[in-house]
Amino acid sequence: MIKIENLTKSYRTPQGRHYVFxxxxxxxxxxxxxxxxxxxxAGKSTLLRMIGGIDRPDSGSITTDKTISWPVGLSGGFQGSLTGRENVKFVARLYAKQEELKEKVAFVEEFAELGKYFDMPIKTYSSGMKSRLGFGLSMAFEFDYYLVDEVTSVGDSSFKQKCAKYFKGLNKKSNFLMVSHSLNSLKEFCDCAIYIGKDNEVNYFEDIEKALEKHKIEQAA
Known part of the structure; x- marks a missing residue:
């Protein structure tokens, strides 16, 4: 369980402070x-980032005894002057045991299919190459919850098929917290929903179909 209590999040704008929650x-x-x-x-991605610890609320708390991933495919945190291999090693030291390091690095190298670029600085990568490395890195570690924000696959058709295969495998043994414009993807991978409606009213739906129906009605209004 992830428990969110009395959480407030806001941003300064030229028109004054805007409250997301x-x-x-x-x-x-x-x-x-x-x-x-x-x-x-509505604040879906903001909430996802706060659950993952990437963003912080103004006040309130998010508590859990479960392990939570960084957003799947995230590539913005890479150090540009380091190589792909060096970046992967750095993350692996944080999330894996010492004896697992070689295995994790080898997995990402094979998965990302970057060839010689795996040993070149990240700043030489295209955005697609960074995404492939980020997605491979996300697949290398096991979490209770994976945070998924619009990213399910990158690259050419064969690479997308490989991503989809691993993604579906993860969904069988772990849980997703997912944001996507694809309603079909939400129905495929999710059981229930948190719906953020007008005036940032937040409701939990045990049945995702009911949440999607409410979303359609509100969109049409």
Missing amino acids: KGLNVEIPSGKSVALIGRNG
């Missing part, structure tokens, strides 16, 4: 993959 309270159940659904700008 005010005093949010919601529990994300264990053993279920959860879709975050709502209009554009």
